Amino acid sequence: MRMTNLSFRYGRRDPWVLSDAGLALRPGDVTEILGPNGTGKSTLLRLLAGLLRPVEGTIEDRPGVVGYAPERFPAAQPFTVAAYLRHMAAIRGADPRRIGEWTERLGMDHLMSHQLPDLSKGSAHKVGLAQALLCEPGLLILDEPFAGLDAATRAELPTIIGEVAASGGIVVASDHQGELRALPGLRRHEVRDRTIRELPGNSAHDIADVTAAIAHGVPARNGTTQDDAGLRITAQDAAGSADDSQAVTVLEVAVSTSRAQELADRLRAEGHVVRIARETAE
Numbered sequence: 075m076r077m078t079n080l081s082f083r084y085g086r087r088d089p090w091v092l093s094d095a096g097l098a099l100r101p102g103d104v105t106e107i108l109g110p111n112g113t114g115k116s117t118l119l120r121l122l123a124g125l126l127r128p129v130e131g132t133i134e135d136r137p138g139v140v141g142y143a144p145e146r147f148p149a150a151q152p153f154t155v156a157a158y159l160r161h162m163a164a165i166r167g168a169d170p171r172r173i174g175e176w177t178e179r180l181g182m183d184h185l186m187s188h189q190l191p192d193l194s195k196g197s198a199h200k201v202g203l204a205q206a207l208l209c210e211p212g213l214l215i216l217d218e219p220f221a222g223l224d225a226a227t228r229a230e231l232p233t234i235i236g237e238v239a240a241s242g243g244i245v246v247a248s249d250h251q252g253e254l255r256a257l258p259g260l261r262r263h264e265v266r267d268r269t270i271r272e273l274p275g276n277s278a279h280d281i282a283d284v285t286a287a288i289a290h291g292v293p294a295r296n297g298t299t300q301d302d303a304g305l306r307i308t309a310q311d312a313a314g315s316a317d318d319s320q321a322v323t324v325l326e327v328a329v330s331t332s333r334a335q336e337l338a339d340r341l342r343a344e345g346h347v348v349r350i351a352r353e354t355a356e
């Protein structure tokens with residue numbers, strides 16, 4: 075997907091928000107949009123989503139299915155959560171069975187009979203996320219997706235984002251909270267002075283190389299195994315580098331489902347990258 079020579083202002087008398095700006099996004103990219111307040115991050119996200127039209131320039135090769143979760147979900151609508159999500163699934167051609175999957179995953183099953191206007195800010199925000207994810211988007215646009223979320227959903231969202239990217243989707247998000255900062259392969263673009271420039275992102279190869287090395291059975295340099303009340307950890311240091319500050323160790327952890335979230339939260343709080351695999355067969 076490519077944005078080329080794009081200029082945008084809201085009205086003929088308004089100042090330009092973007093001027094001659096460009097951006098290229100590849101399938102599988104997760105891109106964070108940064109910039110000071112009011113520089114045009116939300117405007118850029120709405121342009122990418124197709125909700126605003128460029129005044130000049132073009133956006134080409136936008137994926138056909140777009141999910142957009144706004145910074146503030148417009149909750150002043152006379153529906154229950156269930157009716158709203160059923161309606162959104164119908165107009166997007168999404169399988170209605172997916173509604174239950176997402177509401178469970180986002181921890182919002184208990185909200186289904188609530189009226190949208192009665193929802194708290196965080197609950198309304200989850201409805202905005204659920205409707206964006208329902209349609210299996212090829213382009214997922216998230217405007218401050220972590221704002222107001224409870225800890226469990228905040229911890230789950232990077233995994234969800236990683237899954238959309240892993241299936242070839244493009245994910246673009248603004249994220250004041252910095253929750254995506256540690257995501258392997260994250261790209262960063264800054265909106266400033268009416269233009270967009272790419273900043274250094276996270277290298278993907280550290281984690282990917284180590285995962286590949288383990289998949290191919292590279293012998294552990296410092297393999298360890300522990301048993302701790304049902305928690306088994308095998309550690310394999312596959313970095314193979316003399317520079318330990320750059321070394322990455324991948325832990326495979328088998329933990330009972332009831333403890334998985336708590337453990338993932340603890341590890342993320344310590345700054346580690348955690349992916350939750352849902353396979354239970356063992």
Ligand SMILES: Nc1ncnc2c1ncn2[C@@H]1O[C@H](COP(=O)(O)OP(=O)(O)OP(=O)(O)O)[C@@H](O)[C@H]1O
Nearest residue numbers: 084085088091109110111112113114115116117118
């Ligand atoms: N609907 C609108 N009509 C006119 N001007 C608007 C509209 N929405 C935003 N703007 C203006 O466009 C500029 C960019 O706003 P935008 O909300 O995109 O910035 P932002 O970087 O997302 O801000 P923040 O970090 O505060 O969320 C601001 O000057 C804002 O006042």
